[in-house]
Amino acid sequence: MSDEIVVVVGSLNVDLALTVDRHPSPGETLIAGGGGRSPGGKGANQALAASRAGAAVHMVGAVGDDPDAEVALGLLREDSVDLSAVAVVPGPTGLAVVTVAADGENAILVVPGANAAVDAAAVDRYADLLARTAVLVLQGEIPREGIEAAARAARAAGGRVVLNPAPVLTLDPAVMRAADPLVVNEHEAAAVLEQLQGAGTGATTDAGGDRDPQELVAALRDAGVRSVVLTLGARGAIVAGPALDAGDRTEVDEPAVIPAAQVEVVDTTGAGDAFIGALAAHLAAGEGLVRAAERATAFAGRSVTARGAQSSYPR
């Protein structure tokens, strides 16, 4: 069946970082600093993190036929992530324009570009790869149909799916429930809950901020999600699943609370992606969910001590 490989089906972007005193109003022109381009996209970030955490990683995705493609792929290539399933399609590579104001407030614009090409048909081309995947990692920056096709193909072959529905999107409830684990922050947890409980209108509010994290995790499990990792930033993470695997600290069906690393915080950009990539790598190596989440916590903790997303991931 599965080799011990991690496959990430997801987005590849270039991040364009700008600094401003304040964000512009409509019609206004301001002078910005920065302008540097760095590799990003949740899929690519998670793939690099999994690779740096020791896994053999394949990336499935798409870049454009523009010069940004090489920026998007640069660190993945250096780290020997297998890029043979990254298509080059006409048009621009995905682009995220990140504007940071003096008060630290971010404004982000994302152009999906080539990521929009990662649909069900594109994913189906890599059925052989998905059939020998130990751990498949999915996020929300490619078309819904691509995510669902990949999840179904990996599950049908007995693979494990790590699903990070970010940014929040509507997905087949069966795909959400089969996630092992579903990795969410509080905002995403509340949005997924709304979908699974059928109360969702698609437009989600900021629900979740006022709910107890333990309660959110329990509600997701009650709604049928196989296992859950709720990440809480500097407050760490909560892990819950069925009779957590052998080798874990606990084998009972009780949530484990994992405190965050105590570190000097420089830049938390991409910390969530660092966590997910490292988690997938340790799951693929055969570790239990709690142990893998502890290692992912250490990895993500190191990533917040350095600037940037991919460039901050430890080796």
Ligand code: ADP
């Ligand atoms: P997201 O950005 O997806 O909301 P989080 O902010 O929850 O993700 O961060 C994911 C993980 O990264 C956390 O569970 C934690 O392990 C680590 N992390 C994030 N921020 C910090 C921090 N300030 N100090 C230490 N670890 C952090």
Ligand code: NA
């Ligand atoms: Na960082």
